[in-house]
Amino acid sequence: MGRRFGGRSALAKVAPLRMRAILYSSIILTFTVTYAFFLDFVGIRGVKPDILLIFAAVTGARRGATEGAAVGLACGAVKDLLSSGFFGINMLLLLYVGLLPGLINERVQRENVLALLTVTLFLSAAYESSVFLVTFYFGRWVGLGHAMASVIVPQALYTAAVAAMLYAPLLLVYGLIERNEKKYSRL
Helix, strand or coil, X not given: CCCEECCEEHHHHHHHHHHHHHHHHHHHHHHXXXXXXXXXXXXXCCECCXXXXXXXXXXXXXXXXXXXXXXXXXXXXXXXXXXXXXXXXXHHHHHHHHHHHHHHXXXXXXXXXXXXXXXXXXXXXXXXXXXXXXXXXXCCCCCHHHHHHHHHHHHXXXXXXXXXXXXXXXXXXXXXXXXXXXXXXXX
């Protein structure tokens, strides 16, 4: 048994945290490799689903604002390292993508897939629109109509469609985390 702090063992606090860190890091690594190397093959007219955004949004919705923001920040850091754009913009935007579903998850039933897909669709469109605004502000001019028709709307729809497929496997991961937390909370 671990050392007791406040009625709970130290192991009860560390083990679930370590497991979450390992699982989240593994998922981010897997999604990063998939995003960087394999999604180009399933892209439609240069638009590919943003699976890191999906992971941040679903984590925020299922696990709360704090974990969603942390996962969003990590996913954004990875996207910033992979891209040649403005460093830090993906970290900030994906932090908000993970944070917002966590703030509204009390009002929306967490198991409601349709609500989660709607939130993912909205967040993807807001994310892409924000990237458009930042790039426009810094002098990379693209027409709004062209950006909406060729990137923002197709990206949001494609990301929401892929989110429907990734939702069930991610629920299994969150269920594993929750069972592990219950197991160690009894110590």
